[in-house]
Amino acid sequence: MSDMTNGGVQGPIEGYNSLDDLLTTTPTAGQAAMLLPTAPTAAYTHPKWMEPYFDPSTPRNVTALMGKSAYLSCRVRNLANKTVSWIRHRDIHILTVGSYTYTSDQRFQATHHQDTEDWTLQIKWAQKRDAGMYECQISTQPVRSYFVRLNVVVPTATILGGPDLHVDKGSTINLTCTVKFSPEPPAYIFWYHHEEVINYDSSRGGVSVITEKGDVTTSFLLIQNADLADSGKYSCAPSNADVASVRVHVLNGEHPEAMQTGSSGCQYNWLTIVLLLGLVLCYSRQCSAILPASLPSSSTTGTQMAASESDTASAATTETATTRKRCPAVKSCRQACSGQVLAKRSCHR
CATH class of the missing domain: 2.60.40.10 (Immunoglobulins)
Structure with a gap:
């Protein structure tokens, strides 16, 4: 059976009595040349599959209720000795690095459990101003980022x-x-x-x-x-x-x-409009009884005055005065009619 003291080689190694001598004694130049490998060894290259990477199934859009806590998740595989940070894009502010918080706003906190790969950013009592883009970043060279958008809604x-x-x-x-x-x-x-x-x-x-x-x-x-x-x-x-x-x-x-439901429209009472129309009809009948049958209507008089306005101005004035004497209620009729027209225009508006 081989001697395990000598590393599985039977007999002592030349120049050394035991394995302890080999570990504690500085070898000579010849012994060192014998121990060194004959061909140079290439530098160690970390495998790509060992580099940290983000789990693509992590939600990129998070909706939170205003006044409640918002949770932004970042799941990192193979983190090793790297660090995870959270950055707010609105003001390019570093919120957390690892488990440490770098903001005076105590609503922000990063949580991580040793048995999980999740680095969660918690925002307590979320407000509308908290909405926007957040970046989860790994301290690799170059850095790697995962973006999560937060939406704060009011039900x-x-x-x-x-x-x-x-x-x-x-x-x-x-x-x-x-x-x-x-x-x-x-x-x-x-x-x-x-x-x-x-x-x-x-x-x-x-x-x-x-x-x-x-x-x-x-x-x-x-x-x-x-x-x-x-x-x-x-x-x-x-x-x-x-x-x-x-x-x-x-x-x-x-x-x-x-029924009155508060909608905008004509504000006149129907009873007021009916009374106004009755008043106008009453004045119109009084005028018809007083005016002679030969008195031309207002439309005819207006047409004749428009045709020869310059020649018959004085005659029209005399006729108007005579009409007023014969029918003192004409003026009141016209005022009532004018009020009715204004009321209708207000309703249409």
């Missing part, structure tokens, strides 16, 4: 058909509330009537809610056999969005177009 709740809904008495009130731009469905959605939470198990009965969660969460409020007491303000309040409201009008034979 929005909307009740379809608002702000006013008209339903007939005895029919079913069907209110639909949609929640959009939410990274995750709301934990709950409450419905309110007159600022009070709707009780689905109340003695009224006929009240139910159906909620469908997904990218767009939809909640349906159904109220059967609508009564006049069901009129009023209804609100949809998701757990992660602002409140949306609508006003419901339960009609008992009325026409919705006759």
Whole structure:
């Protein structure tokens, strides 16, 4: 059996009594020449497959809810002794290097677990200004980068058909509330009537809610056999969005177009217009009874004056004075008619 003290060679190595002598004794020039390899050895080259690289399956777009934490992941394979850093492109600011944070904004923090290859940038209480491009960088030569875009959204709740809904008495009130731009469905959605939470198990009965969660969460409020007491303000309040409201009008034979809904238009009361027209007709009949049959109409007089205006100016003045004496109500009639025309023009505008 070979002697393991001599490295598996039987007998002592020439000039050395043991392996310890070989390790502790400085060899002579001849011995060194004997130990050195005869051919030069090439420099060590690190294999390409051993270089750090990014996992391409890491999401490049992240959507976060405003006011909640945002998590940007960067998965690096074969990192070895290299360092991972996070950089914000908006101001080219280095946020983290390894596990250290290089910003006074305490909302930013880099997390890494030894048993994983993920380097996650956490942004607490995300704000709209945090949206933008972020760069995960490896300290290789040259550096390698992986870009992740952060979107900060504000969930929005909307009740379809608002702000006013008209339903007939005895029919079913069907209110639909949609929640959009939410990274995750709301934990709950409450419905309110007159600022009070709707009780689905109340003695009224006929009240139910159906909620469908997904990218767009939809909640349906159904109220059967609508009564006049069901009129009023209804609100949809998701757990992660602002409140949306609508006003419901339960009609008992009325026409919705006759109701005031705050829309712009003619602001004159119908009763006022009818009284104005009656006043004009009254003055017109008085003038017809006073004026003689031979008195030319205003259209005929206007045509004759336009034809010979320069020759009959004085005659027209005399005729106008005579007309005023015979019909003192003409002036009032004209003022009333002028007011009516102005009112109509305002309505059309």
